[in-house]
Amino acid sequence: MKNLSLSLLAALSILASCNNDENSNTEPEVVVNENPGTFKEIGSITIGGEAAAEISAYCEKTKRLFTVNNSGVNQIDVIDISDPTKPLKIGKIDLVSYEGAANSVSVFDGKLAVALESTVNKQGNGKVVIFNTSDYSLIKQVTVGALPDMITFSPDGKFIMTANEGEPNADYTQDPNGTISIIETSSYNVTTLDFTSFAGQAAALVKDGFRISKFAKTSFAQDIEPEYITISDDSKTAWVTLQENNGVAKVDLTSKTITAIYPLGLKDYNTTENAIDVSDSDSKIAFNPWKVKGLYMPDAISHFTLNNTPYFVTANEGDAREYTAYTDVKRMKNMTLDATAFPDAATLKLDTNLGRLNLVADLGDTDGDGDLDQMVSFGGRSFSIWNGNTGKIVFDSKNDVDKKTNELGTYDDKRSDDKGSEPEAVVAAKMGSQNILFVGLERSDAFMVYDATNPTSPQYLQTVKTGDAPEGILFIPASKSPTKRSLLVVSSEGDGSVKIYQPDLK
Known part of the structure; x- marks a missing residue:
């Protein structure tokens, strides 16, 4: 009976996949009886060295991955995963002629969208270039803001969005708006x-934990x-991380306006449950409470909806600004503390102890007398779930995150003074x-799996080893998968590997 049931489920899965568009979160779910706490590596390919495998996108029509490769080249590598146990590189899309370097990719209905930062002037406008996934032919190229760092199609395919970071040059003589x-x-x-239009709210935002640099x-x-x-299932709302600013912006796609900025506030490391390892010079991994705060400063963001309430999920990496004209990171031992x-x-x-910990150099002097009244570090060393309507x-x-990777044996103690597992x-x-979360850990070379069906109390399921410095995580649902089983694709920029994971059936 078990084999018959699985065959029937597979048949239903195939029928469902033929009637659904790619990248849509609103399509009917294919019911495959899988155990989300049992992901295992089933296939792997290395496409180059460092920076060779940053972000991947999947095309259901061609059963191909499109992976950013900036390892001494400027291209998108094309990987056939019709058999995910034997991924095979079958082609490339050369980007040199577009005068841009790829930062991100996304696929919808046979179209590949690539976000390109300018190689002529990094502070100049970037591009989005759209290709056909079957023959790699150019469909369109358009101009977007400076340094488009991430790109995504809306679930209904009607929009492509880019987060344009707008970083300054080294001496800050050029600093485009973030857009x-x-x-x-x-x-x-x-x-x-x-x-x-939000400049007038700056003081109130900062008071609630938003971060604006003090560089004049x-x-x-x-x-x-x-x-x-990340874009809501109905393609009407987007949430955008503002990493260095410790905030999230909310965007109305119908009116094409930014409707809110949510300051994320501070995390308190002076509690037992938030205890962290802060030294890379103590020859041990020890999690202790410290009188330190942390800015969440999220990188990636995703979302889910439960009982008509939207939630967004953040990976709280942290990020410093380090330029010739302005650097906002400083060792704790080199700062003056309030007595x-x-x-x-x-x-x-x-x-x-705390001497090696990197702090935000221009935060913490709450009374303006030139010394630190509180210590503020980079990142939350965690993931967080927030109410999408209120930002709370x-x-x-x-x-x-750090404790579980330490148990796995992948925690990097040499990052303890910085942002931990990142x-x-x-x-x-x-x-x-079930609402399942996958969290990629850049410095601990792993991903974690949680069941967030109850958003206030997610349940830990497993920690899995990846390649070196995982940058991108891509979930392929059973309805779109070449095996009609859920797949997780992890692209790691440290060693240029793309690894594919699959869960067991229950």
Whole structure:
């Protein structure tokens, strides 16, 4: 009976996949009785060295992956995964002639969209170039904002969005506004939004935990750096991480306006459940409470909906600004601590304690007298779930990320003084009736799996080893998969590997 049931399920899966568009979260779910806590590697391919496999997108029509390759080349590598146990590189799309380098890719209905930062002038406008996934022919290229760092199709395919980071050059003589571009796929008309209209709210935002650098040469709109986008299932709302600013922007796709900025506030590491390992010079991994705060500073973002309430999920990596004209990171031992707030300053400054910890250099002097009244570090060393309507935190994984990777044996103690495991990627996916989260850890070379069916209390399922420095995580649901089984694709920029994982059946 078991084999007959599985055959029937497979047949239903095939029928369902023939009637659904790619990248749509609103399609009927194919019911495959899989155990989301049992993902195992089933296939792997290495396409180059460092920076060879940053982000991948999947085309259901051709059963191909399209993977960014910046390892001494400027191209998209094409990988056939019709048999995911034997991925095979079958071609490439050369990007040199487009005067841009790829940062991100996305696929919908046989079209590949590539986000290109300018190779002529990094602070100049970027491009989105759209190709046919079957023969790699050019469909269209359009202009977007400066340094498009991430690209995605909306679930209904009507929009392409880019998060345009707009980083400055080394001496800050050029600092473009951070922007968000919205492309209508019916006409390829582009609307690019900046944050100028929110400048009057700067003080209130900062008070609630938004971060604006104190560098005098930059304006509010220039300081904003959009990083990553997720779009609601109905394709009407987007949430965009503003990583260096410790915030998330909400975008109305119907009116093409930014409707809100959510400050994410500070995380308190002076609690047992948030205890962290802060030294790379103590020859041990020890999780202890410290009188330190953390800016969440998320990189990737994903979303899910439960009982008509939207939630967005963030991977709280953290990121410093390090330029010739302005650097916002400084070792704790090189900073002056307020004697009242930190009477044990001399002990705290030892390298085996907090001395090596990287702090945000221009935060923490709350009374303006030139010393630190609180210590603020980079990143949350966690993933978090937030209410998509209010921006209020619903759940944080506390110190689970670093503790679980330490148990796996992949935690890198040499990153303890910086941002720990550096959660970089996150994907929310539906598996049966469960909302499953996959969290990629750049410095611990692993991904974690959680069941977030209850958003206030996600359940840990497993931690899985990946390639070196996983950058992108791609979930392929059973309805689109070549095997009619759920697949997880992890692209790792440290070693240029693309690995494919599949769960067991229950």
